[in-house]
Amino acid sequence: MTKKILPTTVVGSYPKPRWLNHLIGEYAEGKISNEIMEAAYIDSIKAVVKEQELAGIDILWDGEMRREEMTSYFAEHIDGFKIYGEVRVWGNNYYKKPAIVDELRYRDELTIPDYKFLRETTKNEIKVPITGPYTIVDWSFNEFYKSKEDAVYALADVINEELMGLVKAGATYIQIDDPAISTHPDEIEIAKNSIEIATRGVNAYLGLHICYGDYSKLYPQILEFPVDQLDFELANKNFKDIEIFKKYEFTKDIGFGCVDVHIRRIESVGEIKDNIKKAFTIVEPKRVYVDPDCGLKLLPSGVAFEKLKNMCTAAKELRSETA
Numbered sequence: 233m234t235k236k237i238l239p240t241t242v243v244g245s246y247p248k249p250r251w252l253n254h255l256i257g258e259y260a261e262g263k264i265s266n267e268i269m270e271a272a273y274i275d276s277i278k279a280v281v282k283e284q285e286l287a288g289i290d291i292l293w294d295g296e297m298r299r300e301e302m303t304s305y306f307a308e309h310i311d312g313f314k315i316y317g318e319v320r321v322w323g324n325n326y327y328k329k330p331a332i333v334d335e336l337r338y339r340d341e342l343t344i345p346d347y348k349f350l351r352e353t354t355k356n357e358i359k360v361p362i363t364g365p366y367t368i369v370d371w372s373f374n375e376f377y378k379s380k381e382d383a384v385y386a387l388a389d390v391i392n393e394e395l396m397g398l399v400k401a402g403a404t405y406i407q408i409d410d411p412a413i414s415t416h417p418d419e420i421e422i423a424k425n426s427i428e429i430a431t432r433g434v435n436a437y438l439g440l441h442i443c444y445g446d447y448s449k450l451y452p453q454i455l456e457f458p459v460d461q462l463d464f465e466l467a468n469k470n471f472k473d474i475e476i477f478k479k480y481e482f483t484k485d486i487g488f489g490c491v492d493v494h495i496r497r498i499e500s501v502g503e504i505k506d507n508i509k510k511a512f513t514i515v516e517p518k519r520v521y522v523d524p525d526c527g528l529k530l531l532p533s534g535v536a537f538e539k540l541k542n543m544c545t546a547a548k549e550l551r552s553e554t555a
């Protein structure tokens with residue numbers, strides 16, 4: 233992995249270009265061919281990679297141009313899932329909720345082709361984000377396994393196969409996105425076991441991204457998860473959670489969410505520098521990865537770019553100050 237101090241990275245998603253959203257709509261209505269749609273995805277990934285490079289991101293991903301959301305995208309490619317119609321969640325938001333209707337088995341490569349394409353598209357380091365088995369099961373119906381726990385472990389085996397394939401393809405940094413863990417702290421043991429199964433034998437730097445939760449319910453147990461880095465959303469909660477992490481020694485690297493993805497205001501370089509310095513009260517600078525709180529997909533793309541650019545400038549200035 234990177235030897236650079238305070239490396240900058242992204243959690244995963246980036247705003248889709250407006251023309252891509254337009255084409256996705258046309259494609260859904262059968263108005264354009266698979267070929268055109270595929271070419272559009274490739275062009276959008278190249279554009280988003282370039283934007284991240286221009287912003288100064290050290291470790292990047294493809295912005296998740298092909299993903300509409302983080303559950304059914306994966307479920308559609310795994311045997312044993314069936315996708316029902318759209319389900320209403322959180323007010324007026326809808327998503328396609330998957331159902332487990334049979335034994336879960338590995339079928340298609342999930343992120344490997346995207347990784348391979350990105351490897352040819354950028355010289356930067358790459359981080360591959362993938363939704364964790366606990367979260368996918370939590371956000372699906374279980375109509376097959378006796379318990380949620382059984383379903384989670386079966387899916388963890390499937391994810392393990394994918395992660396082994398990713399490493400074989402050359403991936404060195406994998407991030408498991410598991411936001412559902414923070415909504416069920418009572419099931420933290422199941423979540424931990426699922427990460428153990430999913431990462432068994434996986435020889436890569438491993439991160440675990442958890443956003444939107446009450447971290448006091450997960451800490452310090454979360455330190456026992458077999459990952460190298462814990463990546464948290466901190467800016468949105470005005471860094472209050474740092475007090476929680478001070479109670480016990482933070483024994484992992486931290487992915488330090490230092491830019492708020494829920495507001496459009498562009499934090500200044502000075503403000504972000506002050507934010508990043510708060511990480512040094514928990515761990516040494518060499519254990520800090522600098523990133524936004526979460527994916528940037530809901531922001532206007534100009535705002536996302538400016539936030540990343542200021543974040544990278546802040547990290548660069550601190551790097552020379554701490555060197």
Ligand SMILES: [Zn+2]
Binds near residue numbers: 243441442526
């Ligand atoms: Zn997130």
